[in-house]
Amino acid sequence: MSNKKIPVAVLAATGAVGQRFIQLLEGHPWFDVIALTGSPRTIGKKYGEANSWILPTDIPESMRDLEVLPSTPEAAQTPLVFSALPSDEAKIIEPLFAKAGVAVCTNAGAFRQDPHTPILLPEVNPGHTALIHAQREKQGWEGFIVTNPNCTSTGMTIALKALQNAFGVKRVFATSMQAISGAGYPGVSSLDILGNIVPYIGGEEEKVAWEPRKMLGKVENNELELAEIGFSIHTNRVPVIDGHTVVLTVELNAPPADFGLVAAALAEYQAPEVSRSLPSAPQPVIRVRDEANRPQPRLDIMEGKGMTTSVGRVRPDGIFNLRLVTVSHNTIRGAAGGSIYNAELLVEQGFIKR
Ligand SMILES: NC(=O)c1ccc[n+]([C@@H]2O[C@H](COP(=O)([O-])OP(=O)(O)OC[C@H]3O[C@@H](n4cnc5c(N)ncnc54)[C@H](OP(=O)(O)O)[C@@H]3O)[C@@H](O)[C@H]2O)c1
Numbered sequence: 001m002s003n004k005k006i007p008v009a010v011l012a013a014t015g016a017v018g019q020r021f022i023q024l025l026e027g028h029p030w031f032d033v034i035a036l037t038g039s040p041r042t043i044g045k046k047y048g049e050a051n052s053w054i055l056p057t058d059i060p061e062s063m064r065d066l067e068v069l070p071s072t073p074e075a076a077q078t079p080l081v082f083s084a085l086p087s088d089e090a091k092i093i094e095p096l097f098a099k100a101g102v103a104v105c106t107n108a109g110a111f112r113q114d115p116h117t118p119i120l121l122p123e124v125n126p127g128h129t130a131l132i133h134a135q136r137e138k139q140g141w142e143g144f145i146v147t148n149p150n151c152t153s154t155g156m157t158i159a160l161k162a163l164q165n166a167f168g169v170k171r172v173f174a175t176s177m178q179a180i181s182g183a184g185y186p187g188v189s190s191l192d193i194l195g196n197i198v199p200y201i202g203g204e205e206e207k208v209a210w211e212p213r214k215m216l217g218k219v220e221n222n223e224l225e226l227a228e229i230g231f232s233i234h235t236n237r238v239p240v241i242d243g244h245t246v247v248l249t250v251e252l253n254a255p256p257a258d259f260g261l262v263a264a265a266l267a268e269y270q271a272p273e274v275s276r277s278l279p280s281a282p283q284p285v286i287r288v289r290d291e292a293n294r295p296q297p298r299l300d301i302m303e304g305k306g307m308t309t310s311v312g313r314v315r316p317d318g319i320f321n322l323r324l325v326t327v328s329h330n331t332i333r334g335a336a337g338g339s340i341y342n343a344e345l346l347v348e349q350g351f352i353k354r
Pocket residue numbers: 011012013014015016017018037038039040041042043050071084085086087089107108109149150151181182183184185186330331334335
């Protein structure tokens with residue numbers, strides 16, 4: 001590997017996830033943001049004037065005067081792009097980049113259902129990048145598209161992977177309490193969410209019931225087999241700014257006689273070797289809290305620089321085998337930080353040349 005940084009572009013850099021990319025990529029050891037894009041609303045403006053900055057750190061000085069470009073490979077001209085495009089736009093724009101030989105690491109849901117597009121969590125399924133070979137062959141692309149999961153699937157899938165490895169997972173009943181930043185900016189109206197809970201997020205339950213089966217499934221001969229796990233999912237929007245909480249009840253294939261082994265399996269879970277030491281790797285992957293009232297989004301989302309999944313209230317269940325709570329940062333581990341970690345893995349595996 002050379003020491004030269006890889007030039008990258010951020011597509012849809014002005015929104016909630018785009019801003020996280022800009023924040024997290026500042027000073028990244030491998031990637032250097034040289035281009036950013038926006039919608040026709042902001043194209044041609046300086047980045048510092050094109051967005052309502054919503055993060056508590058300042059806009060990086062080096063980004064302030066960059067011109068917002070159209071989302072085309074001709075305008076962006078980098079070998080790797082991070083995409084925070086809305087799904088409908090991603091469906092059209094991301095293949096143009098892949099066709100032009102660009103590696104696309106996206107947050108959008110547009111291609112998650114495609115059997116040859118990995119939904120990637122480096123600490124869970126780094127081997128799923130083998131699907132890229134089949135994707136390139138099928139599409140005739142030199143580049144490729146890799147997605148990260150929906151922000152609610154993220155934390156719960158990481159916890160389920162630790163349980164799957166140790167005991168096997170048969171069925172999961174889960175309810176989410178999702179932060180308002182998950183709906184982007186300006187997102188949910190304050191009149192709808194303040195002092196309230198909205199028990200519906202369009203399309204979310206279907207995604208959260210299906211994506212973990214793909215990530216926890218097997219890839220053999222560049223083809224994917226979904227994990228045979230049953231999911232029953234409820235999703236809710238709650239008046240929390242950042243951090244998705246999921247409460248889960250889990251039926252295991254082989255529950256341990258000693259219940260203490262469940263918390264130990266979660267706490268001791270390690271990312272596969274290839275993903276363990278990458279710059280954005282969560283340290284630790286899972287933090288198990290033993291306080292009776294944790295994890296909580298306000299207190300725990302920045303664990304491991306926002307990349308660690310916090311788990312708590314690990315206890316037996318009278319119908320299935322166990323109950324637990326996960327908290328994960330939706331715009332860091334569940335979005336921009338996750339995509340950056342994916343790109344680091346793709347560099348490590350040689351899919352992106354350095
Ligand atoms: N928020 C989360 O926690 C989260 C987590 C995981 C995944 N995601 C996914 O990430 C994506 C972005 O979500 P978000 O929360 O950042 O949404 P957002 O705050 O509403 O931002 C949307 C962004 O899309 C840009 N855009 C719209 N049309 C465009 C076009 N034709 N070309 C280029 N840019 C265009 C907007 O640019 P202008 O400002 O220039 O109009 C804006 O930057 C979505 O696919 C979402 O599902 C979000």
